[in-house]
Amino acid sequence: MKLLIVDDNRAVRTTLKLVLADTFDEIAAVGDPHLLPALLMPGNVDAVLLDMNFDNRRLDGSDGLFWLSHIKESPNAPAVVLITAFGDVPLAVEAMKRGAEDFVTKPWDNDDLVAKLLRAIDKNRKEKVIARTLDNAAELEQRENERSRMTLDELKIEHVNAVIDRCGGNLTAAAAQLGVNRQTLYNIQKKK
Amino acid sequence: MKLLIVDDNRAVRTTLKLVLADTFDEIAAVGDPHLLPALLMPGNVDAVLLDMNFDNRRLDGSDGLFWLSHIKESPNAPAVVLITAFGDVPLAVEAMKRGAEDFVTKPWDNDDLVAKLLRAIDKNRKEKVIARTLDNAAELEQRENERSRMTLDELKIEHVNAVIDRCGGNLTAAAAQLGVNRQTLYNIQKKK
DNA sequence: TACGATTGTCGAAAAATTAGACACTGAGGT
DNA sequence: ACCTCAGTGTCTAATTTTTCGACAATCGTA
Numbered sequence: 001m002k003l004l005i006v007d008d009n010r011a012v013r014t015t016l017k018l019v020l021a022d023t024f025d026e027i028a029a030v031g032d033p034h035l036l037p038a039l040l041m042p043g044n045v046d047a048v049l050l051d052m053n054f055d056n057r058r059l060d061g062s063d064g065l066f067w068l069s070h071i072k073e074s075p076n077a078p079a080v081v082l083i084t085a086f087g088d089v090p091l092a093v094e095a096m097k098r099g100a101e102d103f104v105t106k107p108w109d110n111d112d113l114v115a116k117l118l119r120a121i122d123k124n125r126k127e128k129v130i131a132r133t134l135d136n137a138a139e140l141e142q143r144e145n146e147r148s149r150m151t152l153d154e155l156k157i158e159h160v161n162a163v164i165d166r167c168g169g170n171l172t173a174a175a176a177q178l179g180v181n182r183q184t185l186y187n188i189q190k191k192k
Numbered sequence: 193m194k195l196l197i198v199d200d201n202r203a204v205r206t207t208l209k210l211v212l213a214d215t216f217d218e219i220a221a222v223g224d225p226h227l228l229p230a231l232l233m234p235g236n237v238d239a240v241l242l243d244m245n246f247d248n249r250r251l252d253g254s255d256g257l258f259w260l261s262h263i264k265e266s267p268n269a270p271a272v273v274l275i276t277a278f279g280d281v282p283l284a285v286e287a288m289k290r291g292a293e294d295f296v297t298k299p300w301d302n303d304d305l306v307a308k309l310l311r312a313i314d315k316n317r318k319e320k321v322i323a324r325t326l327d328n329a330a331e332l333e334q335r336e337n338e339r340s341r342m343t344l345d346e347l348k349i350e351h352v353n354a355v356i357d358r359c360g361g362n363l364t365a366a367a368a369q370l371g372v373n374r375q376t377l378y379n380i381q382k383k384k
Numbered sequence: 385t386a387c388g389a390t391t392g393t394c395g396a397a398a399a400a401t402t403a404g405a406c407a408c409t410g411a412g413g414t
Numbered sequence: 415a416c417c418t419c420a421g422t423g424t425c426t427a428a429t430t431t432t433t434c435g436a437c438a439a440t441c442g443t444a
Binding site: 089092093097102130133136144149163166177178 | 322325341344
């Protein structure tokens, strides 16, 4: 499992890395959130531990929210746990609304942080499954529609081809499964 | 649109009712959360505005979390916006994790509260759509599986019946749509 | 009521499916 | 190398299904 830490404070990065080293196989830590797009490219990060303030003139967390949204907009986004010293209720709520898996305040409790990260990854995985299922659902439904307005012959041909495929091209087996004569498959295949 | 307010403070209930009267068609307000199950039974509530503390000996919000979970466990649950005077970040985060659509701190801003409630209802609607789609997806997938192992005859019969259904029993039309002779449908129907 | 569309039903022609057979290929096991 | 076996490609003839055209009966509707 791979973790990406984004915090502009070098000391915090070092500490976090040390604390989480046992839990993750790989940990990358950077100080500049602008590196995020590049680092997330291959989609090989399981979780991002993201600070919320990168500009000392603005401690309202808007930076964190911006990068959070940025991360979560992409499909197959990793889990994101936010961590901040200046968190208030509205900020935490807004972060959760934008898809953060969890929200931690500094100073943090080590064991608690580990637990939150692991649960965040788990939750994120489940969400990904749902997203994928949802994608499929649209396709399935459309297929269903197309099929329902098919001609009997079209349907037959499609089904026959599918079954032959599943039988690895074994016509005899496919014929048995379809409950028809081997000859019939032959004819159907030759027709087109 | 129907709103249910749950707050043990009568003054708060009255004020909320007054503030939100313009926005909702119907508003019910109760002081005891134990009434929730009964009131939500028919599933005719669009949103619940839920206080988090009903026992003055325990102001940690655990009551609110309990009832939040209770509401959200049922299918077709309404939107829930929490409102509390004793909210801290961990509580807000936990509430959002449990499916609350929003989290408001007392004292509240009237316009803000209205906006949050409306957005909460909207979000909840979208979530319901997703839940339904997800349910269907499982069914569709199973159908797909069953169909893929069907005999040609079974498939034919199923499809024929479906199309005849969609044509309201009009055999002639169904035959045209299926690209076969009317007679053929006749035979297929008589067979079983 | 009269019309148009649909139904139930027929017989005969056309097409598809089937069973059975046979030589051939290719993979696996001896 | 040899044998076996499952699968292929192909054929014929029998059987079944589908199709076409037709016709009286029925039903909803203008």
